[in-house]
């Protein structure tokens with residue numbers, strides 16, 4: 001796959017399942033989703049997956065958000081880019097598309113967990129405005145710890161009165 005090939009971002013469809021399974025198996029060493037789990041995520045009303053595909057239809061990356069009833073917080077549940085397409089800004093674009101989706105659904109916060117040894121992903125999240133909030137010891141099956149990170153999607157001016165971090169930022173600013 002040529003990483004310079006342009007890609008289009010769009011919500012995932014049922015017929016993306018085979019390619020998603022393939023990408024999952026080459027992108028993660030452990031804690032992979034099974035075909036059944038991926039199929040379930042594509043159907044769930046409170047999950048939303050975005051994919052990046054080349055003009056020829058080859059899958060280059062995907063990211064999945066989970067939503068909860070009565071919550072203004074969305075969770076980045078899975079996120080990866082094909083190894084041959086990494087480092088060309090696709091991860092950032094996908095994350096921006098997912099943030100856009102979360103905002104459209106009225107979400108005020110995005111949370112995620114990332115392996116403590118995943119420097120590339122953590123660097124990207126930090127540059128995208130995520131902050132580490134909680135250290136989760138022994139979080140993954142191989143015993144690796146995780147950082148829980150989050151990002152406020154609202155500006156201080158938009159935040160409801162007295163709401164957490166954005167209001168605090170407004171007071172401090």
Ligand SMILES: CC(C)(COP(=O)(O)OP(=O)(O)OC[C@H]1O[C@@H](n2cnc3c(N)ncnc32)[C@H](O)[C@@H]1OP(=O)(O)O)[C@@H](O)C(=O)NCCC(=O)NCCS
Nearest residue numbers: 027079080081086087088089090091092114120121124127
């Ligand atoms: C994390 C991941 C999705 C990033 O995707 P990507 O397409 O490479 O991301 P980008 O090209 O947008 O790069 C993001 C940043 O990381 C940097 N970067 C990318 N690959 C890098 C590498 N191997 N070493 C150091 N920096 C790297 C880029 O320079 C870029 O920096 P910038 O934001 O200052 O421009 C991808 O590496 C991946 O799929 N990893 C395996 C699965 C995974 O770890 N998922 C995250 C689970 S929490």
